[in-house]
Amino acid sequence: MFATSGGDKFGRLAWQRSARGAPIPDDVAAWIECEVADVVPAGDHLFVLGRVLELAVAGDPRPLIFLQGDYARLAGQ
Template sequence: MVTSLRPPAVEPDRFRRVLGHLPTGVVVVSALYEDEPVGLTVGSFCSVSLDPPMIGFFPSKTSTSWPRIERTGRFVANILAEHQDEVSAVFARSGGAKFTHLRWRPSATGAPVLDGVAAWIDCEVASVTDAGDHVFVLARVLDLAATDDHHPLVFFRGGYARLSGRAS
């Protein structure tokens, strides 16, 4: 006789607490929508492919910024530097004038590259796929650059963290 074992339900708070043990980089995705800069903070960002170069990230379905960015078809993924935790917090909030006190320059596609970031990646949306309470955005990389001047901002166990040095 085969019995079907049903695993216990995974509670959202428990899921968040356990997955919080995996450090993640903090990225602000930004675009120029109808001549106005728009952006949001994402913590689920990854390299997807080297050939062709592609990245992916997961904005929430409740985001008010993502639909405007999606309509432009292009964006910059700004990998925040360790001193930019306040920038992350500003872009994590819904609404408001997020770019008011920030300096930025346009990428080749016109999307905002924030001053002081550890790296930036200029992208074009390839596809958007349903992923539970988020969507998965797959994007082609058009251009990118990094600086060795800053370590990235990291989110770990529910708060911002800084790298202590370079791993060997």
């Protein structure tokens, strides 16, 4: 959905706005809002360094694991 060009990226997604107006999808494990602090050439790419403005752990903090072609979560603590 987000990797394609054009279209409304958030049209079919439930989301809220951060205090600064950035979209935060519902039911995410965490989110980070940044501003561009520096852009450095890195070969045929650009390395973009972000300054963190706000962040939060919003959902299940257990990591999502991809193993042997399937997704799983670690057992609860």
